[in-house]
Structure formats: structure tokens, C-alpha cells
Amino acid sequence: MRVLMFGWEFPPHIAGGLGTACYGIVKGLAYNGVDTIFVMPSASGDEDQSVAKIINASDVAVDTVSTTVDEFLNRVKFVHIGTNMVPYADPEEFSRLVEEDRQRQVKDFSISYGQKYKFSGKYGANLMEEVARYAMVGGTIAMQHRDEFDIIHAHDWLTYYAGIAAKELTGKPLVVHVHATSFDRGSADQIDSRVFAIEQRGMLAADKVVTVSDLTRNIVINKYGIDPSKVVTVHNAVDFSGRENLEIERGVKEKTVTFLGRITFQKGPEYFIEAAAKVLKRTKNVRFVMAGSGDMMNRAIRQAARLGITDRFHFTGFLRGMDVQKMFALSDVYVMPSVSEPFGISPLEAMRTGVPSIISKQSGAAEVLKYAFKVDFWDVDAMADDIYALLNYPALADFSAKMGYDEVNALKWNNATAKLKAVYQSVIK
């Protein structure tokens, strides 16, 4: 079986967890006898080519898509239209603006017809434009390689249009993979409607929708209105091969409780701080660390200062490379209090380092981790209780560390991708 896969990033150059997950999936598929052509907007050449054939979309000239750009635009119906909507324009004026916009796009895309486009492959200001162009190049690639794959697989909204284009042009089945939804990126009233529209289009066009957890599956069904019978959960796994745990000499003698991740609304930093204050009221023999940065960081610092705990509650700022593993190695308890987390790989990393973890019930990881402690993100009393227990009852900490270590080592991509292969088989005619 052969798959044409559209991703946005791939190790070693990654900005988020998506690239790491794609790598695990491609490797696992290879193990299960599935060959992958992996398309990404901007490859550097140092990606691992042994597990997949990597195609750099920046190297591909648009030529075989369709005879007219107009037709292509009609097929794929770009989000571009409507993004520059002018409020209070009357209907006539509005339709004129939309037509103008369409004309402009036809012009823009005509220029790129027969040319290459240098993608940044990042998450910058022109992301929407890159997404649209990626669809165009994606269609070209699909046509060029049309005899080399049986199914199309697209990861997250950035690649959905490319997946749709490939399906429309080749007639092969499409699987979209939901690693995160708009509802995990902002609170309900801050949803980016353009992104939501792309996500929904991708899910509707797909033959099967794969979600990383049942939590995400429910969101796909309820918020995007997708037919439950075509939504399948394949839980994430994690690839620890070739990783040794670090031995770090500790500077502080107190036990350390760690939060590691972006300090944003969805990650629930304020609940961690509240729980920390509660624990510190009962025991002084502990330090809390909030590692990472994000738009809620300054608020978090003020909150900790107000609670008067900052001699026991430390901020590290953004951690890079080895510092992340160092932080896990220095920790005694790991907490992931996410308000909304499609999966959440970080507790797996913590448990692999032998650190007992407390995770919110509102995370996908909670569905697979038996030996993690689970609390509602808002239940700071329960969170504080668990932290206190893990700090003070060594039997409990040792047990959960040991069991957790074995548990996460058993979460292999080879098993997850076997499930994914079955999904492929169900839609290939």
C-alpha cells in the first residue's frame, strides 16, 4: 500500500509537535508495510529519507494542474475570497468587491502558473496565502505521481486544501488527520472563522477523518457536524528510540513540581499556580517551576507575586533543546492542567523520564495513560492533593513512576499505525 501524505513540517526542523508526530507516523507505516511519499512546503534536505520519499513543494513548478487557473480556483474555492470583507458595504458593492478579489487572485495565480513558489513552511503572517499555494502545488504533485499512491493523507488544516485538490484531480480517497482543532487554539469566542472553514471543508471532503483522541473526535462530530461513522480515533504514540535519560545534579534539595509548555489559555497555567499556592500552605519542602513562554506569562508572574509564593515558584522562560530534558530530569512531579488538549505529548515525556504525572481529564492523553493522575483542570484542590501525595508518600511516587515508565514505552507508533493502515484499507476501493 502506498500513501501520498501532505504535512507542514518534518524533523529536524520543527516548530511544534506536528512534525514529530508525522515522523512517528511515517516510520510506523513503513514498519507496517506502507510506503509514503511525504510532501512538505519547505524541506531542507536533511530530513530522514530512509522512512519516506520527501518532496519539497518549493521545488515543484505548477504545470499539470488544469488548463485554466480559473477552473482550478473554482474547484478549490479559496478562502481568499471574503477575507478582506468590508463591513457595512451594501450588497451590490459587496459583490463588486468579491469579484474584484477574485480577479486579483486569478491574476496572482496566473503569475505563479508554470513557476515555482518558495514556501517559508513556517507559521507567519502570510500563512493563508501559503496554504492556498500549497494546495495548487499539491495538486500538481498528485498528478505527477498519480500512479505511485493509493490514498491521500493530510495533516491538520494547513494541508487540507492540498489534500482536497489532490483528491479532486486524481479521484483517490482522502484521509484527513486532526491533531488539533480551532477549539484547542483559543476560547470559543476567539475562533478564527477562516481556519474553522478550512477545517470543516477538509473534514467534509474526506472519506475518513482520523482524530488523535476521543476528546477531539467529539469536537469533530459536535462542533464541525461531521458524520460519526467516518470519524476514527487513532491515539498518538511517542518514539523514544535512541534516547537516554539524563543524570543531572540537583541544585535545590526540595522536590520540584513542573509545568512545561506554552503559557497560554488552553494550557491552564493559572490552575497550576493556584494549586501550587495551596500545596505551599501545607509544606515548604517543594519548589514549583513554570517552564515555557506565551501570551499569559506576564499574567502568570503577577498571579504568583500576588499569592506571595515567588521564592518557591520559578519561571524559566522558553526552554530549548537539551534544557527541556534537563527540566524533566530535575522534576519530581509533572503537571499538565490543560483546559483543552487534543492529545498532549509532554506527560509521556515526563513519565518516560520517570516522573509521575498529573494531567487534566480534558486531555487526549488521559484516555490512554492509566498510570497518570487525572483531575479536572479547574479542580485545583484535587490537583493540590495529588501533588502533595506524590511529594510525601514515596511508595505512591515510586509506584507511579515505575508503572508510568513501562506504560509510555508500550505506546508505540507501530501499533498506532497498524490501526491507521486499517483506516486506509476501509476506504480504498
Next chain:
Amino acid sequence: MAKKSVCLYFQVHQPTRLRLYRFFDIGKDSHYYDDFANRTILRRIAQKCYLPMNQLLLEAINKSGGKFKVAFSISGSALEQFERYAPDVLDSFRALAATGKVEFLGETYYHSLASLASESEFMHQVVKHSRKIEQLFGKAPVTFRNTELIYSDSIGAQVYNLGFKTMLTEGARHILGWKSPDYVYSCFSEPKLKLLLRNSSLSDDIAFRFSNRGWSDWPLTAEKFIGWIKESEGDIVNLFMDYETFGEHQSADSGIFDFMRALPEFILRDPSLEFVTPAEAVKKHKSVDTLEAFDPISWADEERDVTAWLGNELQQEAYNKVYAMTEKLSIVNDPMLWSDFGHLQESDHFYYMCTKYFSDGEVHKYFNPYDTPYEAFINYMNVISDFQIRLDEARAALDINDEIVKEEAPVKRKAVKKK
């Protein structure tokens, strides 16, 4: 008619800047200071300000036959940096002291906020500073100026009890009301303590506005400035400012040195004006009234209060955490810990955490090595955490030593028996 006095006083201080101190350093590395930045900045300011300006003042004093006088307050932190990185600057201050026309004032050794926090810590630092000044310049201070001119009734009483007769503070409008800063006043709670108030308008004309081409009175000349001094109705005009004004805040090419060379000549040429030091000023002029200041005032920002250092929750948290250690420190009484404790109290660390970026943001940013107040706070608290560990260990060691003393005796006896 009695001559009108002009009292020039310069504040010399350099903070002991902290290095980037990360969470990973806590408990492992107890060197907190950015020695490179401290040395580089001090050497730069020495070349641009301290050395040329000291030379200028020395020449002016000699030329005037001793009629030109000034006062300095040099923080202990700055003196330590001079000793370490710029002994030539210290020599030039000694040369000024030798003229007998320069008064050195007392302050808190570490340019700290101790006056607001702890009476004992305040006293400790004032005494430490007095000793240092006497040792370096041969005379113990008799006039006091608190960090950033922070003053209140109760601080005034403490200062008097420490043996000072005069104190400098800000002519803050909200405590003066209709009164003029250009007279000698006395402390409300301790009337024997005389107060000299900064004339903020005339002081800031030199310190802040001198090189501002957008200012309607630019360029400022000595003649013009003397005209303004003479216009004021009081007995004395107190010009108090940062010494770094000369050559650092106001660059040499603004003409600030020429202005300061001309100013004493023009003033001494005028029969109605004279220079005094703070100690002379209170002998010459009677106090006209008492001044009440229940809440602390300072010379900082539009508000002239202490919110530049203690205005937000970050600053208050850091301040509370630091001064909560005072008691344990006096039990441990370790010189290394005292020294770090002192440097960590420098008001600058709190100033860096200030979030008042609207009215006085420009000034704050100029003096701030951190990009954001949050970074300043995180870095500072990481250092404080390490310091706490050292303090707790030293405290625990005291207990263990006590036990060892008690337990060792029987062990020894046993050994003796065996023999």
C-alpha cells in the same frame, strides 16, 4: 541684605547589576553579579563624567579661593566599584575632599529602601556608610540624604536619632502646598532636624532639560540661569541632581561642562549670591516652619512618592521576600551573606520591575538593563531563592554545631577510657 545661598549637591551611585541568573543556577552557583557589565559601565561613566567633572570642580574651587563649594553623596555600592574598577576616580574625590570645601553626606550604604522596611537594617546601613566615608575622606557625615531623597516624618526622626542635624529631601508639591522649597524647614516629628528641599524646577532645568532643543528656554546659559535663581523669593536655592547628569545624561557636546564652568564664576561675581554646603546652610538660615510628611516622598517620577520601587505587586512581593530574611540574617551573622544581602537591597533592582511606562517610561527605560519588568522580577527572584538556600543552610549549620558541641564530649571521654 543677606546673600541668597545656592546649595549644589550631587548624588553618585552605581547599582551592582545582576547577571542572567537562571532557575538552573539556583543552589549551584552563588555569584550573582554581572562583573563585566559593572566594570564596563563604570569605566565608561568614569571617563565621561566622574573624572572630567571632578577635575572641573577642583579647578573651580581652587580658582574661587574656596568660595565655591559643593556636596556629594556617594553610595557604598558605588564606592566599592570605584575601589575595584576605578581607583583613579576615588583619588579624584579624595583630592576634592582635601580642599575642605566639599561636604560628603551620609546615606544608606547600599542605596536601599531600608528606611521603609526595617529600622534596624536602616541603622546598620547608615552607620556602615558613615564609617566608610570617614575612612575614605577623613570626616564623618553630619548631613543625611536618603536613597532617592525618600523622606517621611518617621524617617526624619530616625535620622535625627542617628546623630544627623540636617536632611535633604524633595520639594514635593503635595507636602509643600503653597510653601516655597527655597527656605529651610524642620521635621514635623523632630523639629531639631532641619530640612533642605530640592528646587525641582531649577534642578531639572540642568538635569533633564539642558540639552532638549524642544524646550522653549534652550539653550540654557549661566546668565539666564542666574536670573532665575535671583527671581526666586526664598533664602536658598537647592540644586540637587544625579552626578551622572554631567557628561552621561547630558553629553559633553551639549555644552554642559562649559555651563558648569561658567556657573560658579557668574554666581560669585554677583554680590547678592553665594555658595553654601548643606551643613552651612542650616547655620546661616533659620527654619521658617515645620513640614509634615506622613507618607514617604521621594524625588522620583511625577508622583514624587515611592511607587517607582514599590508600586506594583511584583515589586512588593520581591521587597517583602527580601526583608523577611532580616531576622535570620542577624542570627547567622555571616559577612558574605550580609554583603550579598546588602547588594540585593539596592533600590535599582526594584526600579527595574517598575511597570509605570506611561508618564515616566522614558526615564525608567534609560536606566534599565532588562527588556521587561517581568524579566527583571524573574531574574531577581531566582537570585533571592539561591540566597535563601544559603541562608537556611547557614542557619541549620548553627544548630548542628550546637549539637556537635553537646555530643562530642561523651565521645571523647569514651576514647579516653579505652586507652
